[in-house]
Structures are given as structure tokens and as C-alpha cells.
Amino acid sequence: VDFAWDDKAEALRTEVREFLHAHLTPDLEEELYESGVSHDDVFARAMGAKNWIGADWARDGFEPLDAFGVHILTHELTKADAPVYLVSTSMMVARVIRGVGSEELQATILPKVVRGEVTIALGMSEPEAGSDVAAVTTRARPADGGWVIDGQKMFTTNGHIADYVFLLARTEPESERHRGLTTFLVPLRTEGFEAQAVFTVSGERTNITFYADMFLEDRWRISEVGAGWSSLMLALQDEHSAPFSPHLDRLLERTEAWATEPGPDGAAPIEREEIRRALIRAAADLEVSQLLEVRSTWMESIGEVPVAEGPMSKLYSTESVVRHGEALTAVAGPDALRSRLDPTALEGGLIEHALRYSLGMTIYGGTSEIQRNIIAQRRCGLPRP
Amino acid sequence: VDLALSEEQRELASSFAGLLGRASFPDQVRAAEPAGFDAALWRNLYETGALLMAVPEAQEGWGASMVDLALVAEESGRWLAPAPVIECQVTARLLARVGSPPALEALRAVLEGSRLVSLSLHPARCGVAGLVPAGAVCDAVVVLEGDRLSLVPSPDERRRPVANLGFAPLADITLEDGGELAHGVAATGAYELALDEWLVLTASALVGIGAAAHEAVCGYAAERRAFGGVIGSYQGVAHPLAEDATRLDGARLLVQKAAWAIDTHHARGRELAALAFAFASETAEQATYQAIHFHGGYGFMLEHDVQLFYRRARGWARVWGSADDAYRRAAAARYGSSERRSA
Numbered sequence: 054v055d056f057a058w059d060d061k062a063e064a065l066r067t068e069v070r071e072f073l074h075a076h077l078t079p080d081l082e083e084e085l086y087e088s089g090v091s092h093d094d095v096f097a098r099a100m101g102a103k104n105w106i107g108a109d110w111a112r113d114g115f116e117p118l119d120a121f122g123v124h125i126l127t128h129e130l131t132k133a134d135a136p137v138y139l140v141s142t143s144m145m146v147a148r149v150i151r152g153v154g155s156e157e158l159q160a161t162i163l164p165k166v167v168r169g170e171v172t173i174a175l176g177m178s179e180p181e182a183g184s185d186v187a188a189v190t191t192r193a194r195p196a197d198g199g200w201v202i203d204g205q206k207m208f209t210t211n212g213h214i215a216d217y218v219f220l221l222a223r224t225e226p227e228s229e230r231h232r233g234l235t236t237f238l239v240p241l242r243t244e245g246f247e248a249q250a251v252f253t254v255s256g257e258r259t260n261i262t263f264y265a266d267m268f269l270e271d272r273w274r275i276s277e278v279g280a281g282w283s284s285l286m287l288a289l290q291d292e293h294s295a296p297f298s299p300h301l302d303r304l305l306e307r308t309e310a311w312a313t314e315p316g317p318d319g320a321a322p323i324e325r326e327e328i329r330r331a332l333i334r335a336a337a338d339l340e341v342s343q344l345l346e347v348r349s350t351w352m353e354s355i356g357e358v359p360v361a362e363g364p365m366s367k368l369y370s371t372e373s374v375v376r377h378g379e380a381l382t383a384v385a386g387p388d389a390l391r392s393r394l395d396p397t398a399l400e401g402g403l404i405e406h407a408l409r410y411s412l413g414m415t416i417y418g419g420t421s422e423i424q425r426n427i428i429a430q431r432r433c434g435l436p437r438p
Numbered sequence: 439v440d441l442a443l444s445e446e447q448r449e450l451a452s453s454f455a456g457l458l459g460r461a462s463f464p465d466q467v468r469a470a471e472p473a474g475f476d477a478a479l480w481r482n483l484y485e486t487g488a489l490l491m492a493v494p495e496a497q498e499g500w501g502a503s504m505v506d507l508a509l510v511a512e513e514s515g516r517w518l519a520p521a522p523v524i525e526c527q528v529t530a531r532l533l534a535r536v537g538s539p540p541a542l543e544a545l546r547a548v549l550e551g552s553r554l555v556s557l558s559l560h561p562a563r564c565g566v567a568g569l570v571p572a573g574a575v576c577d578a579v580v581v582l583e584g585d586r587l588s589l590v591p592s593p594d595e596r597r598r599p600v601a602n603l604g605f606a607p608l609a610d611i612t613l614e615d616g617g618e619l620a621h622g623v624a625a626t627g628a629y630e631l632a633l634d635e636w637l638v639l640t641a642s643a644l645v646g647i648g649a650a651a652h653e654a655v656c657g658y659a660a661e662r663r664a665f666g667g668v669i670g671s672y673q674g675v676a677h678p679l680a681e682d683a684t685r686l687d688g689a690r691l692l693v694q695k696a697a698w699a700i701d702t703h704h705a706r707g708r709e710l711a712a713l714a715f716a717f718a719s720e721t722a723e724q725a726t727y728q729a730i731h732f733h734g735g736y737g738f739m740l741e742h743d744v745q746l747f748y749r750r751a752r753g754w755a756r757v758w759g760s761a762d763d764a765y766r767r768a769a770a771a772r773y774g775s776s777e778r779r780s781a
Binding site: 056062324340344348369 | 672
């Protein structure tokens with residue numbers, strides 16, 4: 054048993070931090086927050102130049118990162134709140150294309166995705182289908198040389214700036230649930246597509262996207278007709294391994310920085326019992342979240358699939374961010390109300406922002422309820438609800 | 439980072455699981471109530487090397503790591519062993535660490551099996567060491583008074599065994615003048631480190647207690663039917679059990695990290711030890727409560743084994759303190775002592 058990171062891992066951590074120092078400037082951070090869009094073309098291409106988009110893929114001239122390398126890379130990027138949302142979703146889809154897509158799609162799309170030149174948003178959720186993805190009703194009807202798409206997708210984050218949307222549609226009219234679904238790559242310059250902005254509590258912008266009588270050539274189909282569900286699983290595997298503990302790490306670090314500064318009366322908040330109690334509980338949950346995440350990575354590194362362990366780490370990390378976002382803003386007092394980017398805010402408003410930002414985490418990527426169902430079945434041996 | 443146990447560590451855990459499962463659970467656990475001590479089991483554990491393993495090779499022990507001892511402690515918890523393995527291991531290590539002639543003499547007697555020596559988890563107050571673990575069955579106890587660490591005999595006329603929630607062999611011991619083992623910083627430093635070790639190993643036992651109770655209730659929930667379905671298929675039952683499974687895994691990982699931190703003299707050793715205890719203690723309390731609750735009325739019956747876990751999840755931990763006490767100790771390690779700041 055060894056909990057220490059080796060020199061190679063620490064060297065990578067330093068490299069990522071130096072990269073972030075150079076490329077994630079305060080101006081860019083402010084611009085990202087103002088726009089609510091977690092993407093920047095220049096930043097994405099710089100990541101691509103480091104081979105950090107799809108870092109575990111073998112490419113000429115680069116040594117791919119192992120599971121622990123990817124772990125460190127994603128943790129550092131997430132902790133800095135770097136604009137990686139769109140490159141992450143692009144890679145989720147790239148994995149599907151690599152797994153089941155045509156040779157043409159693989160040849161034209163994948164090299165550009167890993168260079169940060171092509172981006173792909175996710176078009177899975179619908180007004181009546183969130184965590185229950187298999188309830189989708191968006192239709193793709195066969196037409197001469199391709200498909201005609203009709204429907205509506207919710208939470209197509211970055212759907213207004215991406216090059217493509219990964220679309221899950223029902224190709225078999227009377228089919229139900231997981232059957233009769235197919236996945237497509239939809240170029241967003243296609244006629245019949247429209248994105249409408251939706252703003253969220255966290256400040257992030259997402260979109261409702263509309264597909265009206267949209268014609269799509271068959272070469273944009275990713276999965277075999279009717280095999281969309283299993284292709285989707287390739288993407289979701291990736292989503293389950295996204296780290297959330299770095300958000301708690303950032304929140305705790307900022308709150309500790311605030312608490313150790315002497316206040317107007319000369320006393321530092323950390324000297325107060327209730328502040329110490331709130332902070333140390335957050336520190337405990339941060340340790341546990343990090344350990345559950347590192348265990349999933351370790352299991353991957355030895356070729357095991359973290360069937361219940363992945364959901365455990367997602368559940369515990371995200372619920373911890375919610376819990377301590379609430380507890381730490383409360384214990385920090387009225388000043389914690391001052392918002393992100395207000396010049397009087399505590400720690401630049403990052404404490405206040407963490408509270409709002411936490412709300413999405415326990416929903417996307419499978420709600421906490423979904424994670425508990427999986428754990429109950431796969432670990433506790435309980436029957437399906 | 440490598441979370442794999444070695445082949446030897448897996449064998450160690452399974453040999454203790456075999457010994458304790460065979461010898462102690464549940465009939466011998468019940469038979470040992472309320473005194474909480476099974477002399478035959480203790481002899482058996484001694485002969486297996488439970489004490490020798492804990493002592494460094496320099497003092498003729500087997501030099502097990504804290505990670506190894508945590509594996510043994512988890513099995514002690516899982517099988518509710520009515521034997522003071524953790525206290526006696528920690529005390530033996532403390533005697534070895536102090537290293538003074540009287541300490542080494544006491545250690546020799548401990549390793550020969552001729553004396554059972556335990557540790558008072560709190561500094562003595564008004565000449566009494568209260569609720570000493572294994573106090574009802576030990577021959578002597580190591581006590582800190584001020585900055586003086588001494589070895590005090592505990593004959594029957596000077597101790598009062600205390601009936602208690604966890605059916606542990608606790609006693610209040612009225613101190614007589616004992617032989618000094620060490621004083622000053624050497625004494626308090628060694629004692630605090632012994633407490634760190636006790637916290638980590640007890641945390642590991644609590645993980646074992648919680649995990650055993652959790653497995654029992656999951657098995658029950660997968661079979662028991664009510665309202666036309668298996669109760670484990672209802673999310674009101676399944677989701678709390680999924681939360682417990684998650685926290686138990688987290689607690690076990692945190693215990694291992696704290697044990698590793700002590701083994702490697704990591705700067706965060708004290709903080710992690712206290713965090714592991716706090717987290718494991720809350721987790722075991724929750725898991726054993728849930729285990730009783732989801733058994734319905736059956737869990738509340740003395741006849742049912744699940745209450746055995748509930749009692750010890752609390753009794754074995756609170757003899758030192760609550761989760762909140764441990765969080766305070768962790769905060770003092772992480773942020774510095776608050777008393778010193780305000781003084």
C-alpha cells in the first residue's frame with residue numbers, strides 16, 4: 054500500500070500547473086465567468102499541442118499518459134476551473150467514434166478533436182428524458198441518402214459554439230427504451246438546427262437545441278442503425294470517471310485562506326470553534342472523496358472495471374461539494390453573500406460561486422439517485438427498484 | 439500510488455479472520471458478555487503472535503507495519519473479538535518506543551505472555567485513571583500524569599470494573615505510585631503517538647464492525663418481503679444502504695492512508711489518524727443504526743446478532759471520545775491548537 058505520488062506524477066502535476074499559469078490568465082478567467090461558457094479556442098488548441106486532449110491515446114511523437122497521469126491532469130485542470138467542458142464532451146464522443154464509427158468519420162474527426170480544432174457537444178437529454186436517457190423521442194426517419202431529424206434536446210451545453218452535436222435519436226418508429234436508437238454526428242451549420250440559450254444558477258450557459266425537418270447524410274451516422282444505446286455506453290464510461298473532488302479542494306483552500314487572515318478586529322476566523330469544525334469536516338470529506346476517486350483510477354490501472362466504485366466516488370464527491378458549499382458559506386457569515394467578481398467579495402467570490410456551482414454536479418452524469426441505485430444493486434446485492 | 443495489499447497482508451487478514459470467526463463469533467462473543475473478555479481466545483491470539491507482530495524487530499518483535507495491524511484490527515471488529523488486541527498492541531509499541539530500562543522490562547514480560555499491560559486513554563485525574571480499556575483484566579496500565587509516564591499495577595483491590603454499553607472490560611483504576619517510564623517531552627510525545635495509533639486501529643475495527651453489520655442487513659433486505667416486494671428493492675431502504683456502503687469504503691481507505699502516514703512518518707500523520715477515527719466512528723454508528731432499523735423489530739431483540747454490532751460501534755470508540763472530539767484533535771493538528779492562540 055502506497056499513497057504517495059511518484060516523481061513522474063509530481064513532474065506532470067508541476068507541468069500542468071505551469072501550463073495553467075501561462076494559459077489561464079485572470080482576464081480569461083473573468084471572460085469565462087462573464088460568458089458562462091467553459092471553452093476557449095486558444096486554450097483548447099494549446100491543450101491539444103500538449104497532447105492533453107485524449108491524453109491516454111497513442112499519437113506520433115507523444116507518450117500517452119497512463120490512468121494515474123490522466124487522473125492528475127484532470128484533477129489539476131478541474132481544480133483550476135480551466136475551460137475544458139467542451140473538449141471533455143468532444144473526447145467522450147471521440148471515444149464512441151473510435152469504437153464504432155466509420156473509417157471516414159475516424160479519419161476526418163478524431164485527429165482534429167485531439168488537436169482542439171474540432172468540438173462536439175452532447176445532444177442526449179430531452180425535455181422528457183434526463184437521467185433516463187432511454188426515454189428519448191427525437192426521431193430520425195430514413196430518407197433518400199440519409200435521415201430526416203425532428204425533435205428537441207435539452208442541456209446541449211456549448212451547442213451554440215461547437216462544430217457538431219452528438220445526437221441520440223430513435224430510428225425505429227414504434228421502438229421502446231434502449232431498442233431502436235441510433236447515434237449521429239450532426240454538423241451544426243446544417244439547415245433546420247437552432248440553439249436557444251438557457252442560463253443556469255451557476256452562471257453557466259447551456260442550450261435547448263431544435264431539429265426541424267433537418268436532412269442529414271448517412272455518412273454522419275456513428276453507430277449501426279438500432280445500436281445507439283451500446284455506443285452511448287462508451288461515452289458514459291468517460292463521464293463516470295470525471296473528478297469532482299477538485300471543486301471541494303478549491304472551496305476548502307479558499308475558505309482556509311480567508312479563515313487564516315486576521316479580520317478587522319485582528320482575530321483570524323480560524324480561532325473560532327465553529328469555523329474550525331466546519332473546515333475540518335470539509336477536510337475529512339475531501340480526503341474521502343479523493344481516496345474514492347483515486348481508487349477508481351487504481352482499479353482502471355490494474356484492468357478492473359469500477360462498476361460500483363465509480364458511482365461511489367461520483368456520489369460522495371458531488372454530495373460533499375453540495376454539503377460543504379452550504380456549510381462553509383453559512384459559517385463564513387454575511388460577507389459570503391458577496392458575489393463572484395464583486396470587488397468586495399471574499400476570495401474573489403469563489404466561495405459564493407462554489408455554492409451555486411455545486412447544484413449541477415449531483416444531477417448531470419447521472420443523478421445521485423441513479424448512483425445510489427447502481428451501488429445498491431452492484432455492491433449491496435439488492436434487487437432493482 | 440498503489441492500493442494493492444501484498445500477498446502476505448492478504449494471508450495475515452485471512453488467518454485472523456479464520457481464527458476469530460471460528461473461535462469467537464457469535465457464541466463466544468455472547469458467552470463473554472458482560473465482562474467482554476475471553477481468556478482462551480486471548481491466549482490463542484497471543485500464541486498466534488498478535489502482540490509479537492506489533493513490536494519492532496529491534497525489540498525482538500516481528501515488525502509489522504500499522505497497515506498490517508489495521509488489517510488485523512478490522513477483523514477484530516468484524517468478529518467483535520472479546521480480546522484487547524488493539525490496546526495491548528499499542529501499549530507494547532509504546533513501551534518499545536519509550537525504550538527506558540523499566541519500559542523494556544515491562545515489554546519483555548508482555549511479550550512472554552506473563553503480563554497483560556494496557557493503556558489509559560486519558561491523562562489521570564485526581565489519582566484515578568477512568569474507563570481504562572482492558573482495565574478489568576490487565577496486570578498493569580501505562581498512565582500519563584502531567585508529563586510523567588508511568589507503569590501502574592492494577593490489582594483487584596485498586597480497580598472497579600465498570601458495566602458498560604459496549605460490554606468491554608473497562609475499569610476505573612485508582613493509581614498507586616508506579617514506576618516511571620519516562621518524563622518530559624519524551625513521555626508526552628510517545629504517549630500522543632500511541633494515541634494516534636490507537637485511533638487508527640480502533641477506526642479500523644469500527645470499519646470492520648460497520649461492514650459486518652452492513653452485510654448482514656443487506657442480506658436481510660434482499661430477502662425480507664413486505665407490501666408485495668422485497669424491501670431492498672424500495673429506494674427508501676436501498677439508498678441509505680448504498681450510502682453506508684460508500685462511506686464504509688471511504689472509511690477503510692482513510693484508515694489505510696492514516697496507517698500508511700504513521701508508518702512513513704508523514705507530516706499529516708496525526709491529523710489523518712484523528713480524521714480516520716472521526717469518519718469511521720460516524721460511519722459505524724450510522725451503519726449499525728441502519729442495520730438495526732431495517733431489520734424492523736427483529737433488530738431490536740437481544741436475541742438478534744445485529745445489536746451486538748450497534749453496542750460495540752459506540753462502546754469501543756467512545757471510551758476515548760466522540761467523532762467531534764476526534765475532529766477537534768484533527769483541527770488542532772491541521773491548524774494549530776486554538777487554546778494556544780487565544781491564550
